[in-house]
Amino acid sequence: MGAKRTRLKEEESGGLLQPVGPDLISRLPDEVLGDIISLLSTGEGARTQAISRRWRPLWRAAPLNLEGGDYPRRKSKRAAWVTKILSEHAGPGRCFNLYGFCLHERYAMVDGWLRSGSLTGLQEIDFSGADFSESRRPQPMPPSALRFAATLRFAWFSSCDFPGDGDMPPALDFPHLKKLLRNVTVSEDALHILLSGCSVLEILLLNYSVGFSRLRIRSPSLRSIGFIAPAAESSVAITFQELVIEDAPCLERLLPLNPEQVPATIRVMQAPKLQTVGLLSPGISRLEFGKAAFQEMKALSLTTSMRTVKILALESLGPNLDSVVDFLKCFPCVEKLYLTKTMKNERAYNPLDPIECLEVHLKKVVVNNYRGLRPEVDFAKSFVLNAKVLKGMDFAALTSCNDKWMASQHRRLQLDKRASPGARFLFERAYRGISIPSFHMVDPFQWVWQDKLNSVWHKELNREFD
Template sequence: MPNQNPRRRPLFSPPPAAMDPPQPLIGISMSDMQATMERGGMDRGTLDLGFNMLLYLVYDYIPKPPVSPAAPLPLSGPSSAPDGVDRISTLPDAALANIVSRLPAKEAARTAALASRWRSLWHSAPLAVVDAHFLPDGGARGPLVIGAPSPREVTAAVTRALASHPGPFRCVHLTCSTMDEHRGEMARWLDVLAAKGVQELIFVNRPWPMDLRLPTTLFSCASLTRLYLGVWRLPDTGAVPRRAAFPNLRELGLCFTVMEDRDLAFMLERSPVLEILTIMGSQSGVRLRLVSHSLRCVQLSYSHLEDIDVVDAPRLERLFQWTTLGQHSSTGRKRRSRIKIGHAPNLGLLGYLDPGDNEMEISNTVIVAGTKENIVPSVKTLAYEVQFGVRNAIKKMPCSLRCFPNLETLHVQSKKNAEPTGKVNLKFWEEGGPIKCVLQAMKKVFFYEFRGLRSEVAFLKFIAERGRVLEKMVVVVASECFSSGGDVNAKLKPLTSAKWNSKACKLQLFKSPRKEGGVPVFSHRLASEFSIADPFDLIYYQESL
C-alpha cells in the first residue's frame, strides 16, 4: 500500500457548490420558450426568477471591470508634501495619463479640477467607462437583473461619457440597460466606440427580449482586443461589409447568445489573432468548426453543441467542455455530441469528456509499432465525467484512454445515477488488454465523489495495480458515504489493500465538502490562465481522512 500524506492546507478556498442551471428547451428560441411558459400558466415573477439564474451565470462569466469606485485610499499621512511642492503634477504626461486611465470615468473627469496641469489629461487618457458606476450606489449591490427598474439615468450618463471623450476607450462595460428600450442609444454607442477606438467591450442585454439582434456596426470596432457579448442574437453576417474584421481581437466570449453556425464561423474567420474563445449557454444548437492558426484555449460551458470539430488549430493547447448539453432529436432522445480532433499538435489539456454521451473521432492517424492507430499523442491532462453505475457509460472508457498514450494526469468525476444499470468489475479492465498511458505515462489520478461502487473500485484498483510510474492518487469521498450507517473504511479497503505497482505512489484521501455530487467543480476563470498548468486541479478539500 502506498504512503498516505499528512493533513494539509487547501491551495484554494472552497468555491460555492455548483448549481445546475435551468436547462433551456433545446431547439426553440428563448422568446418562444417564454411564450410557451406563459401560456402554460407560469406567472411573470416565476419566469423572472428562472431567467435571472441564467443571467447571473452570464455575469459570472464576463470579466470584472479593471477599475472600481470603491478602491481603498490611504487615510493616514499628510495630505500634501511638507514643503508644499506638487511633485505628482511634474510627472510626464504619459505617466499622468496612465494614472487617469486607471480611474472610473467620473473620477477621471474630476481630475481636471486638481490643477491646471491636469485639465486636459483626462481627454488624452484611454478612458474606462463602466455603466454600473453611474448607479446611485456605484454598483455596490451587484449587477441589475430582470425585474429591476430600467435605469434611464444610467443610459443617459453613458451617452454623455462616450460623447464627451475623444477616445480611445480602454474598456467599456455596458450591463445595466434594457437594450430593447434604448435601441437608438445602443446603435449610437457602437458607432461612437467604433469611431473612437474601444479596446475592451463587455456588452450585456438585460432581457426581454432575449434574442435582440446586435447591429452590424459591431464589426466596425476594429480596435477591439477583448469582446464579451451576453444575451444577444449575433448580427446578420450576410449584411456585414466584406472588409469588416476584428484584426486585434485576442479574447471572445459569447454568453447565452443566439447564433447560427455560419455566424460563429464568420466571427472566427474575421478574428485572425484570436487566442481565447468562450461559449457559455448558447441559446440555440450550434456546430463548432475550429480553423484557426491563433487559438490557444476554447471553453464551452452550459452549451448544447452537436459537433465540435477541431479541423486545423496548430496552436490550440486547451479544450474545455464543461456541463455541455447534447441536442435532443425529434423523438425526445438525447443525441450524442461528436468531438472530432484533426490537426491540433499542441493540444495538451482536454475535458470533461463523457464516454457515454460523447462520440470521439480522431481524423489523424499515427504509425505506432508498424500499425496505424488513431491517437492524440500531445494530450497530457484529461478529465472525464462518468456514470460508474451505468455499464454503457463505462464500456467505451478503455478505448477512449487508448487514444491518449502519453497521458500523465487524469481527473475523473463520478456522476451519480438514479438507477444502476449493470456493473463492471476488475476482470472487465483486465480483459480489455493493456492501456499504454496507464502502464507507462500516468503519474497523477484524481477521483472525485467516490461512493464505493463496485465499478469505481474496479477502475481505481486497475490503475493502482497497473500504473508503473504512478506518483499520486487523490480520492475524494462523497459526503453521503459518511451518513449514518455508512462504512467508509469498508468501501476503501479493496483499494488500500491492492497490490500497488508503484511503491512510491502516495494515496491521498479527502472528504468532499459538497452535500450532493452535482456537476464537476471547475473554475472557468482559471481555464485561460496559461501560468496554471492544470486548471482541473482545485485542491480545496479541507478534511483529509
C-alpha cells in the same frame, strides 16, 4: 500643484498632518499620466481633473474605461451618467461594458453611445452583463458595435442577434482580436465569416449560441475553445450539433463545459499541440481524434494516439473500466485524470498487456461522487494497484468519511499494496452535482475537486495514508 519644497503642517480645521512637498507625479509626461488614469475606475479617473490645472485635460485624453462595476447603483441614474461621461471625454476608448442596460428599452440610446467619438479605438466591448429578458426575443446587435473591428482585442457579444451573412460588411476583419466570447443567435455562414476575419484569435467561448448547426475551425492562432450547446429541450430550430477542428496548429485546450449540453459530434482532425481535453461525456454521440473514433464513449477504432494530451476529464463511462482504458490508449501520456462519476470495473488489468499511461505517465487521479461501494472500490483499485508513478489520488466522497469508513476504504482499496510507494490518497466529503470546469484556470478541472469540498468539515475529515 507647485514644485517648491515646504514642510508638514497641521491643518487647523482637522488637526491632521498633511504632507506638502514637491509634486513629482505631475512632472511625468502626459503619456505616462494618461496610462495611470486609464488604470483607475471611471469615476476616479474623472475626479483627477480636480487635482490641478495640470491634470484637467489629461482625463479627457486618456483611454476611457467604462466598466459595469463603476456605474451608479440606481438604474435611473446609469444612462444619464454614461451619456455625461461620453459627452465630456474626447477619446480614445479602451473598454465599454454594457452592464445593466436592456436593449429592448434603450436600443437607440445604446446604438448612439457606440457611435460616440469617445469610444473610437475601443479595445474591449462587453455585452455579457446586459439586462435582457428571457421572455423577449433578443434584439439585433447594434450595427455600430462592428465599427470597432479594427481595434478590438476582447469582445463578448451576448443575448442578441448577430447580423446575418447578408448584413455583414464585405471585409470584416478583426486584426487584433484575441478573445471572442459569444452567447448570440448567428447563422453558420455569418459565424464562419466572422472567425475567418480573426487572424490572431486565441480564445473562443461559445455559450448557448444558436442559429448554426455546424462549426468548422481553421485557425493558425486559436489556443482554447470552450462551448456549451443549448439544452436538449430548447425551442430554437437550429442548434449546435457538430464541431469540426479541421486545422488548429496552436490549439491546446478543447473544453466541452457542461457534460449535459454538448454537440452530438466532435471531430478533431489536426491539433498537434492539444494538451487538455474534457469534459467528455456520453452526450457526445460521435467523437473522433484523427482516426480514433468513439461511439457514445465506447471505442470503435484506436488507430491514432495523441501523445500531447496531459490533462483529461471524463464524465460517467459505465459500466466498466474498458472505456477508460481505451481513452488512456488514445491519450497515452495523460498525467492528470479527472473522473466526475465513479463506475464499475468488470475486468482486471493485465500486466502482460501494459498500458503506457499507467506504467509511465499518470501522476494524479481525481474521482468525484465516490460512495465507496464495491463496484467503485474495484474500479478505483485498478489505479491504486497499477499506476506506477502515481503521486496522488483524491476521492470526493458522498458519505460522512468517519473513522470506521476510512479504515474500511484503506483495507478494501489495498493501499498498502499500492504500485507507487510514494502515492498519497486523500478522502474528503463533497457535494453532489454536475462538475463544470472553469474556462479561465490553467487546469480548468482543478476546481471540480476543490469547489465541491465541504469547507466546514475540510480539516476534520482530511485523511492521508503514508
